Amino acid sequence: MSHTTTVTTFADEVKAIPGGENLELCYACGTCVSKCMIQQKVEPDYNPRRLLRMVMMGMREEAFQSPTTWMCSECDLCYPACPQEIHISKVIGAVKKLAVEAGYTSPLIPVAVDETLCSGCGICVMVCPYQAPSLFEKEVDGKTDRFSQVDPNKCMGCGTCVAACPLGAISREGVSNAEIALQISDMEKAPPVLTVFICDWSLRVDDDLTILENYPEELVNVVHIPCTGRIDPQHALMALDSGIQGVLVCGCKPGECHFKRGNHVATCKMSLLDTMLGQMALPQDNVRFIKIGTQDRGRIKHEIEDMLDTLGVEKEAA
Amino acid sequence: MASKPKIAFYWAASCGGCEISVTELGMGLVDLSEKVDIVFWPAAMDFKYDDVRLMDDKEIDICFFNGAIRNSENEEIAHLLRRKSKTMVAFGSCSHLGGIPGLANMYDIESLCQRVFDTSPSLDDSRGVRPQAVTKMPEGEITLPTLYDHVKFLAEVVDVEYYMPGCPPVVDQIRAVFESILKGELPPIGAVIGADAKSVCDVCPREKGEPGFRITEFKRPHEVQLDPNKCFLTQGVICCGPATRAGCGIPCLTGNMPCRGCYGPADGIVDQGAKMASVIGALIDTDDPEKLGKILDTIVDPAGTFYRFGLAHSIMSKMKYE
Numbered sequence: 001m002s003h004t005t006t007v008t009t010f011a012d013e014v015k016a017i018p019g020g021e022n023l024e025l026c027y028a029c030g031t032c033v034s035k036c037m038i039q040q041k042v043e044p045d046y047n048p049r050r051l052l053r054m055v056m057m058g059m060r061e062e063a064f065q066s067p068t069t070w071m072c073s074e075c076d077l078c079y080p081a082c083p084q085e086i087h088i089s090k091v092i093g094a095v096k097k098l099a100v101e102a103g104y105t106s107p108l109i110p111v112a113v114d115e116t117l118c119s120g121c122g123i124c125v126m127v128c129p130y131q132a133p134s135l136f137e138k139e140v141d142g143k144t145d146r147f148s149q150v151d152p153n154k155c156m157g158c159g160t161c162v163a164a165c166p167l168g169a170i171s172r173e174g175v176s177n178a179e180i181a182l183q184i185s186d187m188e189k190a191p192p193v194l195t196v197f198i199c200d201w202s203l204r205v206d207d208d209l210t211i212l213e214n215y216p217e218e219l220v221n222v223v224h225i226p227c228t229g230r231i232d233p234q235h236a237l238m239a240l241d242s243g244i245q246g247v248l249v250c251g252c253k254p255g256e257c258h259f260k261r262g263n264h265v266a267t268c269k270m271s272l273l274d275t276m277l278g279q280m281a282l283p284q285d286n287v288r289f290i291k292i293g294t295q296d297r298g299r300i301k302h303e304i305e306d307m308l309d310t311l312g313v314e315k316e317a318a
Numbered sequence: 319m320a321s322k323p324k325i326a327f328y329w330a331a332s333c334g335g336c337e338i339s340v341t342e343l344g345m346g347l348v349d350l351s352e353k354v355d356i357v358f359w360p361a362a363m364d365f366k367y368d369d370v371r372l373m374d375d376k377e378i379d380i381c382f383f384n385g386a387i388r389n390s391e392n393e394e395i396a397h398l399l400r401r402k403s404k405t406m407v408a409f410g411s412c413s414h415l416g417g418i419p420g421l422a423n424m425y426d427i428e429s430l431c432q433r434v435f436d437t438s439p440s441l442d443d444s445r446g447v448r449p450q451a452v453t454k455m456p457e458g459e460i461t462l463p464t465l466y467d468h469v470k471f472l473a474e475v476v477d478v479e480y481y482m483p484g485c486p487p488v489v490d491q492i493r494a495v496f497e498s499i500l501k502g503e504l505p506p507i508g509a510v511i512g513a514d515a516k517s518v519c520d521v522c523p524r525e526k527g528e529p530g531f532r533i534t535e536f537k538r539p540h541e542v543q544l545d546p547n548k549c550f551l552t553q554g555v556i557c558c559g560p561a562t563r564a565g566c567g568i569p570c571l572t573g574n575m576p577c578r579g580c581y582g583p584a585d586g587i588v589d590q591g592a593k594m595a596s597v598i599g600a601l602i603d604t605d606d607p608e609k610l611g612k613i614l615d616t617i618v619d620p621a622g623t624f625y626r627f628g629l630a631h632s633i634m635s636k637m638k639y640e
Contacts, residue, residue, distance in 0.1 A: 117586060121519030121560045122526030122549070127600040131529040146526075164600035166517055166560040166593055168586040177586075229600070233592040237633040254607045261604040268610060269599030272620050276591065279424050279621040280634045 010058045017097055019090025026052045032078035032088050037201055037258060043067050048078060048088050055095060064099040068092060070106045073156045074130075075258045077294075100153050109173055110155035111162055113148050117169035120146030124161035124170055129229075129260040130154045133161060133170075158259035159230030163269075175225055177232070183223045184239045191243035192221040193313050194304065197235070199228045199251045201258040202292045208300050219313070220304060227251070228289070229262025233273040236287055245311045246286040250300065253293035263291060285310055323379040323499065326358035326370070327409075328399055330385030330392035331419045331469065336410035337361045337384065339486035343493060353500055358399075367395065373402045380499060382409040382482075386419045386630060387470040391463035400476040405504075407511070408472040411485040411580045416471045416630020418485070421622055423468045423635045468639045469630045480504065482512040485580035485627055488566055510582075513565030517584040518577045521564045527552040532603035536616040539575055550576040551601060556623055561593045580627045589633045591625035598624075 014020040032048045033039055039046040051068040063069060074089040082088060110132070124133040125148065132154035137144050148170065150161075161170050168177045184195060196212065203209050212222055221244070225231065228251030236247045249270060257263040270289040277284045290303050329337060341362070343350065357378060358365045381403035387393050400406055411417035422430055435441070435448050451464045472478055482495060491512035498504060498511075505511060514520070525548050537554045544550070550557035558579030559571070566581050583590040602613050617623070625632050 117516075119517045119520035119560075119584075120526075121517060123519075123551075123560055123597055123601070125529050126527040126531040126551075128529070134529065135526060145520075160600060163596050166519075166587065166597055167584055232596045233599075234587075234589045234596065234633075237589055237592050237637075240637060241633045264604035264607055264610060265600045265602070267607075268602045268604070268614060269595055271610070271614055272595040272599055272617070272624075273592065275614075276595065276621040276624070276634065279619075280638055281424070281426070282634060282638055 010060045010063070011056050013098060014055050014091065014094045017094035019087065020094030022084075022086045023052060023055060023091050023094075025084040025086050026056075027084065028053055029083060031081045031083060035078045035081045037075065037077065037204070038071050038073075040204070041201070043071060046071060048072070048092060051095065052086075052088070052091060055091075063095055064102060064104045067107070069095050069099055070108060072096075073158070073258050074260060075256070077256065096153075106153045106155075108152075108155070108157050110152035110157060111150055111159070111170050111172045113150055114169050114171070115147045117167050118147045119167055119169070120148065121166060122148070123164050123166060124148050124150075127164045127265070128155075128161050129158065129262070130156055132156075156259060158227040158262050159225060160227065160259065160262050160265055163230050163232040164265075172226070175230055180223060180225075180232075180235055181238060183221070184235060184244070185242035190218065192217060193219050193244070193311055194246045194248060194307055195221045195223060195239045195244045196304070197223050197225055197228070197231055197247070197249045199258075199262070200224055200226050202228075202250050202252045203300060204294055205297055208297065211298075211301050212304070215304070219308070227257065227259045227262035228266035229257075229259060231266050231269060233269050236270075236273060240287070246307050247288070248303065248307050249287075249289045250303070251289065251291055253291045253296070256294055267291075322353060322355045324357045324377060325354045326378045326381040326399060326403065327356070327361065328358065328381065328383050328385075328395060329361055330383065330396065330413070330472075331388035332385030332410065332412045332417065334361060335486040336382075336412075336484075339410075339484075339489055340382075340492060342489035346493060350496060354496075367398070370395075370398055370402055375401055376404050378403040380405045380407060382407050383472055384410040384413050384486075386412040386416050387466070387472065387475050388419055388422075389463040389465050393466075393470075393475050394463075396472060396476050405479045406472075406476060407480045407482055408478045409482050410487055411483060411582065411627040413472040414481045414483050414631075415582050415628040416469050416635070417580075417627050420469045420471070420628070420630030420635070421626070423629050423638065424621060427465065427467050468635070471630050479507045481510045481582075483510060483563060483581040484512070484566060485578075487512055488569070490567060491565060510563065513563050513581055515585040516564055518559035518562045518564045518566070518568065518571070518581070521568060522549075522559055522571055524549045524571070525552075531601075532605070533598075533601050534603045534609075534613060536613070536618075538618065544574050546574045551598075556594075556598060556617065558590075558594060558624065558626070560597050561587055561590050561624075578626050579624075582628055582631075590628045591621060591632055591634075594624035595620065 028049050030049045046068050054063045072092040078088050133148050133150045137146050239247050251263040381399045408414045453460050495512045533554050557576035559577035562579045563581040563584040587593045
């Protein structure tokens with residue numbers, strides 16, 4: 001018996017996956033690269049245009065090893081900019097699917113579940129923008145118990161599940177509950193006036209970050225989080241409880257979240273906290289959530305100065 | 319032969335349900351009374367405060383103190399019982415976390431009194447009389463305890479060795495705690511007793527939510543036909559189970575009602591209500607950002623819902639009254 005063999009190219013494989021079909025519309029103009037925050041902030045070698053080209057040229061191994069394949073968080077800032085209307089993150093997703101099938105693994109640091117703390121409530125499963133967590137059952141001491149597990153190839157490390165996990169069972173290196181608590185309050189020092197929780201993606205230019213970091217530490221304490229989806233209203237209250245006068249949570253403008261929905265989740269959480277502070281007849285203006293857009297260069301300075309004004313602090317040269 | 323342990327029960331600002339729960343031991347109470355001496359239990363037997371005042375310091379082995387601290391009498395007796403007891407147990411939600419009375423910490427005392435004594439719809443009294451701490455009568459002065467400006471939990475006014483949560487603590491846990499007392503097997507001081515470490519979700523058999531499930535509208539339990547097999551959150555009904563300590567035996571869930579949070583924050587939670595806001599906020603459907611406000615508006619009384627039994631114990635209450 002003879003088989004009819006059809007030569008399937010790498011590009012054909014990608015195109016066969018839903019989302020990958022528009023691959024060949026790309027004429028490599030590079031507009032996507034100019035919109036990409038990963039390329040600008042984290043990884044100069046990150047380049048969707050190049051990845052799509054690699055696929056079309058059959059460079060399978062190179063594509064599977066490219067940071068572009070793994071780091072795309074589907075923020076889709078490039079999608080509306082593409083003159084060919086290619087949903088680029090979907091094409092990258094198709095490449096990633098093939099890479100995982102071929103045994104490659106994500107270089108990103110995923111969240112980790114501590115089963116001794118996990119109650120198997122499934123909150124993480126529901127809130128994750130990437131469907132990375134799932135529940136599984138296993139026998140513990142002769143009884144069936146339920147736990148969460150995280151697919152490290154799907155997790156983008158945004159921390160939305162870390163903040164939503166009721167028992168602190170999910171954590172991510174650098175932004176576990178304990179690590180954030182330590183950053184909020186240093187028992188050795190007098191509390192700063194203002195604590196700023198800053199999303200790693202919300203300040204698009206280094207100048208803005210420099211402004212933020214240059215405030216004296218007795219005035220402004222900066223806590224870096226991967227996304228405002230990581231914000232836990234508990235941390236805002238713990239900050240105020242430790243003597244800090246104001247809390248500023250700084251995230252991205254609607255539609256510009258690096259992790260799809262983190263800034264909207266933060267809106268909901270901070271809004272609930274605001275309502276509760278109001279119900280308790282406590283001041284509400286010293287806990288703020290601001291959303292900085294890609295075009296809002298320099299705005300962080302004004303927001304901090306305004307907050308310090310509200311808190312009655314003399315402005316210092318920053 | 320060693321003498322029987324001396325046990326005291328007292329209620330401060332509470333409904334009395336915690337002590338009803340003790341009486342649910344039924345005939346077990348008879349057995350218990352053979353193994354311990356109940357030296358003070360005003361709700362069940364005729365004891366006077368002076369009976370306690372006449373005791374030696376630390377004469378009582380274990381005092382089960384239920385109820386919050388709402389007035390000067392509550393606090394005075396808390397101090398008295400503390401002095402007379404070797405071990406103090408904050409018994410039930412009110413004593414542990416402020417409980418339902420602690421919800422009053424959302425309001426100032428004048429507006430509370432206005433509501434209770436002037437504007438309550440069930441009131442038929444046009445005299446505008448308010449109880450006073452001191453009232454002069456022809457025969458002399460009569461006094462009432464002074465109402466505090468806010469509700470406190472027991473550990474705010476005296477040292478507490480153990481916390482036994484629940485509104486009320488369920489009888490099975492009460493029985494288990496008495497057994498461990500009689501065996502001399504109490505855990506290290508400061509522990510929560512008669513409860514689990516993890517949350518209600520750990521023991522809830524309901525089907526959990528699918529990946530990506532989001533809430534588009536919150537409903538109160540009476541507004542929806544609840545599926546007894548599915549997680550309440552997936553039905554848009556707020557359930558405090560994720561942030562609440564297990565150990566109650568889930569009577570509410572079994573009765574197809576969501577967890578109200580009475581066993582307090584599970585291990586790993588600093589502030590139960592803020593944690594609930596962190597959980598619920600992340601579950602809201604964010605596909606249409608324009609609608610977030612509308613969805614949030616369907617959460618009736620967030621502070622009262624997320625901190626139903628623990629507002630007095632919350633960081634917000636501490637910030638307000640310290």
